[in-house]
Amino acid sequence: MTDKTSECLECWNDGPAKSAIVDFVERVTREGSADYVAPDERIAVFDNDGTLWCEYPMQVQVFFALAQVRRLAEQDPALLEKPAFKAMLDGDLKTLASLPKKEVFEPAFATHAGMTVDEFRQTAAQWLDEARHPSLDYLFVQGAYLPQCELLTYLRVHGFKTYIVTGGGVEFVRAVAQELYDIPPEQVIGSSTRMKVETVDGHPVLRKLPELGSFDDREEKVVNIALHIGRRPIFAFGNSDGDLAMLRYTLAGAGPRMAWYLHHDDADREFAYDRDFKLSALIEGLDNAAEYGIGIVSMKNDWKQVFAD
């Protein structure tokens, strides 16, 4: 293992996961190796919620939506008829967690309908500057996993282009991706509302509409990878039901490939959850990981440290 490697991945414990990652990256980057992959084709995709930052008890964007709903409910009481909104205002995370993810996200997107894209990103960035996790003692933006930030850097140092492919709103994640992960807006793929161009004072302005454009989850992640990247990734990292299709798509191409599930098994430093978290395809993924060729990273065993100090 080179010095560069150990510097990059110092929050990873030595073990099978770290060894496999380092071995893979060395094989695909060593010219003359049978597994050599040209830099242009070194595409790595990462889910965000639960893979790059904490998503427990709910995705960060749900808390953002809650803040927006509180602001909007006074203006439009009809919003309270939507189960997801009512549950948010009641602080009823149990009901929220029981709703289909799409039902939670779709009305959440509606809270920023009518904003211009620029206004929305500003609103999200301001909220993220101050918003705190409900039980852990940190700002949400401090919930980024340090070993994953290292892994992103490690891959980029070795010529990979790193993408986020998230079920979260693309503009919401773009508001933090550069700062947290050093990933530019054009390398964030996510759920989106429809938009329209309006002319205001003679100038075109881009406004968000209250309709879902793409819900970037499950098979839709594969479709959006094809649409936005146009190449099949060779490395993928996820943690849930929404990521299985993307992981399997990554593994289904020719040549060397690698895909990982992050296993949240660390009740002391983060949370321990999986089979009790209504994620059927996570169970499918965990149960069939070996058959599918998906590796499991254990937060508890493979990571020396979870969050930055």
Add this chain to the structure above:
Amino acid sequence: MTDKTSECLECWNDGPAKSAIVDFVERVTREGSADYVAPDERIAVFDNDGTLWCEYPMQVQVFFALAQVRRLAEQDPALLEKPAFKAMLDGDLKTLASLPKKEVFEPAFATHAGMTVDEFRQTAAQWLDEARHPSLDYLFVQGAYLPQCELLTYLRVHGFKTYIVTGGGVEFVRAVAQELYDIPPEQVIGSSTRMKVETVDGHPVLRKLPELGSFDDREEKVVNIALHIGRRPIFAFGNSDGDLAMLRYTLAGAGPRMAWYLHHDDADREFAYDRDFKLSALIEGLDNAAEYGIGIVSMKNDWKQVFAD
């Protein structure tokens, strides 16, 4: 003018267009300049048909669709009921040109429904290897404008990220963009069909559906730039009705910006057309270029050479 510049833009005649481009690029790249733009924000977007390669008498993809239709018409005679298909098979370019662009593209996309994305790109690449322009003595892929290839290189040498934003099918243009323009698939934004993920022999496969996903033209180009890039470009180049919204959106941001129309006024070396080519917003653009702040590049006067030898 530096040696590097003159090497890069040697097919451009000295004149107001070349001077303005060189001046702009020098201002946004000179650190300490009031107009300095950080490399990350140096996003340049180019239309493809009629801006980077020849689109007369019809877009290259229409000829590709024609070849596909010929192949498919025997299998499915019902296709002939669509006016665009009938006109294609009859070689009736006049009727084709009279149909709305969307009506020409939409059935064209249908010809590759059912193919996997990989199969489609292979089919397009094979066709492009041999297909010839109907009146000019070259392969379609030789219809790329040499001065524009130089301009793309010139911008990249100065830290710009260059994108194609085309009404053409994204997979079709990706099949040639790397070779012709040195633009990777992830920097090609275009029209697209919907897709679905199927499981074949236990592996996920991405297949094209006969439904239009996005018709990347006019205001939709702006929406797709926001969706795919997430930043407002500072430099844009187009040539037709479909580009006006993108050019005006580019110019509407803060800081230094530049947008160009390519004027096809060179009957000797290419074609002379505009006001007679059913492109109302081209007329709007040309008539209001000065007011909108859009510059005009004259193929006849500003380019020393149009195509590679």
